Amino acid sequence: MKLIVQIPCYNEEATLAQTVADIPRQVEGIDNVEILVIDDGSTDRTLEIARAAGVDHVIRNSANQGLARSFREGLDASLKLGADIIVNTDGDNQYAGRDIPKLVRPILDGRADLVIGDRQTASIPHFSPLKKFFQWLGSNIVRRLSGGLDVPDAVSGFRAITRDAAFSINIVSSFSYTIEMLIQAGKKRLAVTSVPIHTNEVTRESRLFTGVPSFILKSGTTVLRMFTMYKPLQVFSIIGLLLMLIGLVPVVRFLVFYFSGEGAGHIQSLVIGGAFIVIGFITFVIALLADLINFNRRLLEITLEKTRRMELMLEQRKDAQAGTQRRGFPNEAPDRETQE
Numbered sequence: 001m002k003l004i005v006q007i008p009c010y011n012e013e014a015t016l017a018q019t020v021a022d023i024p025r026q027v028e029g030i031d032n033v034e035i036l037v038i039d040d041g042s043t044d045r046t047l048e049i050a051r052a053a054g055v056d057h058v059i060r061n062s063a064n065q066g067l068a069r070s071f072r073e074g075l076d077a078s079l080k081l082g083a084d085i086i087v088n089t090d091g092d093n094q095y096a097g098r099d100i101p102k103l104v105r106p107i108l109d110g111r112a113d114l115v116i117g118d119r120q121t122a123s124i125p126h127f128s129p130l131k132k133f134f135q136w137l138g139s140n141i142v143r144r145l146s147g148g149l150d151v152p153d154a155v156s157g158f159r160a161i162t163r164d165a166a167f168s169i170n171i172v173s174s175f176s177y178t179i180e181m182l183i184q185a186g187k188k189r190l191a192v193t194s195v196p197i198h199t200n201e202v203t204r205e206s207r208l209f210t211g212v213p214s215f216i217l218k219s220g221t222t223v224l225r226m227f228t229m230y231k232p233l234q235v236f237s238i239i240g241l242l243l244m245l246i247g248l249v250p251v252v253r254f255l256v257f258y259f260s261g262e263g264a265g266h267i268q269s270l271v272i273g274g275a276f277i278v279i280g281f282i283t284f285v286i287a288l289l290a291d292l293i294n295f296n297r298r299l300l301e302i303t304l305e306k307t308r309r310m311e312l313m314l315e316q317r318k319d320a321q322a323g324t325q326r327r328g329f330p331n332e333a334p335d336r337e338t339q340e
Contacts, residue, residue, distance in 0.1 A: 003027060003104065004083035006036045006074035007055075008067055012091035013044040019089070020053040022097030029108040030085070036077060037091075040070045046091075057081060068177035075166050079312060087160045095158040096198040103160045106193050113165040113190040116151050116182070117158030117197035138179050141223055145230050146186020151194055154182055158197055165190050167305050176222045183230055232294050236287030240280045247276025 005023050009016060016037070025033050034056040039047045041064035050058055059077055061070070071088060078086045085104055089095050095117060106112035121135050139154040155178045161169070168188055173180045185192050228235050251273035257266045 001030050001084050001108075002032045002034065002082055003030045003085045003087065003100075004034045004036050004057075004078040004081060005087045005089060005100065006038060006071075006078055007089055007091050008038045008040060008070035008074060009042060009046050009050070009091035010040045010064060010067075010070075011042045011044045011046060013042075013046050013049050015093040016046055016049050016091050017053050019091055019093040019097065020050070020055060022093070023089075024097065024100055027101045027104065030104070034081070034083075036074060036081070038070045038074045038077075040064050040066070068171055068173050068180075071177050072171045075161075075169070075171075079163065079166055079308075080315065082316075083166075084163050085160055086163070086166055088157060090157050093200050094202075096200055099158070099195075099197040100160075102195050103158065103197065106195065107160055107162055111191065112193045113162050114181075114185050114192045115160045116153060116192070116194045117156050118151075118153040118194040119156055119158075119199050120196055121153060138176070141226065142179055142182045142186070145183045145226055149182060149186035149192055151182055151192065153194065154179055156197075167308055168301075170301055170304060173222060173225070176218075179222070180226065183226060187230065228290070229297075230294070232290030233287050236283055236290055240283030240287060243280030243283060244277050245280075247273045247278075247280060249273065251277070 007016070007019060012019070020035060020037075023033070023035055027033055035054075036057040036059070037046075037050040037055045039050065039058060039060040041061045047058065047060055057077065059073055061073075065073075074088065075086060085107055087100055087103060089097070089100075099117065103115050103117055106115050121132055135153060135155055139151055142149055142151055142154040155176065157178060159178075159181075165185070168190070169181055169184055171177045171180055182192065250269035254266050254269040254273065257269075
């Protein structure tokens with residue numbers, strides 16, 4: 001049983017060494033613990049510190065790709081390295097590494113495919129009311145879109161996932177991979193649970209929360225995208241219904257004047273109302289088409305999962321034929337760099 005702890009990093013030279021040092025190298029029920037650092041185009045000494053700290057694998061992006069992209073790269077690399085369980089943590093040492101055994105225990109016991117570390121944000125004094133609100137909002141969005149999945153801290157990045165579950169997850173969001181991952185887990189009927197965890201003292205301000213207007217804009221667009229992606233029929237049907245209701249108002253107004261004998265001077269109301277009703281009907285048609293596209297997307301995800309498994313099997317077979325002991329990476333290099 002192999003556990004890989006992946007750490008997405010961007011300019012974390014001040015905290016990465018302590019983050020790595022806090023990760024336990026021995027976990028009950030695990031034969032081998034390895035550490036993977038994803039250096040997302042850092043301009044400081046993050047890469048140098050990662051190697052000096054003794055991490056087992058390093059991926060380096062030549063330019064900053066964003067947290068969600070780095071997370072996805074880490075999952076892919078961990079699967080290629082033969083991980084049975086993958087733990088994600090942050091490079092700013094926000095999460096306590098000593099909680100990793102607690103985080104993976106539900107998976108080892110066969111009770112979960114995905115485990116989320118619950119920071120119990122209501123009791124964290126340095127969390128502002130606004131950040132607590134968005135944490136609550138994220139959990140409610142997950143509950144609505146995943147079919148009732150109840151996760152207290154949906155935006156926590158401290159999480160563990162099994163190998164099979166990681167194959168089925170396809171992150172497409174560029175901002176909030178945490179919420180999207182849970183929505184997909186709920187849609188695919190994965191067993192999800194939470195465990196309470198500890199957090200360390202704040203070492204720096206969150207780079208995702210750069211300002212209230214920016215955060216609200218990013219969060220709002222992410223929420224809208226999630227709803228249109230996973231519930232397109234409901235979203236476009238509601239929009240279509242609203243447009244038709246708006247269109248009914250000037251139509252009714254025209255009819256009132258018409259039956260009172262004054263309809264000739266209010267034909268504009270009929271035209272405007274009719275236009276809104278037609279647009280609303282077209283939106284209903286779009287809702288049906290979007291629902292069909294959503295169904296087709298689910299079929300494509302199944303195909304993609306099978307393709308990923310086949311690609312990994314072929315890579316492992318090539319490595320076995322070459323006599324390498326490392327699966328998924330070139331034998332002569334302890335790490336790799338992605339030039340993207």
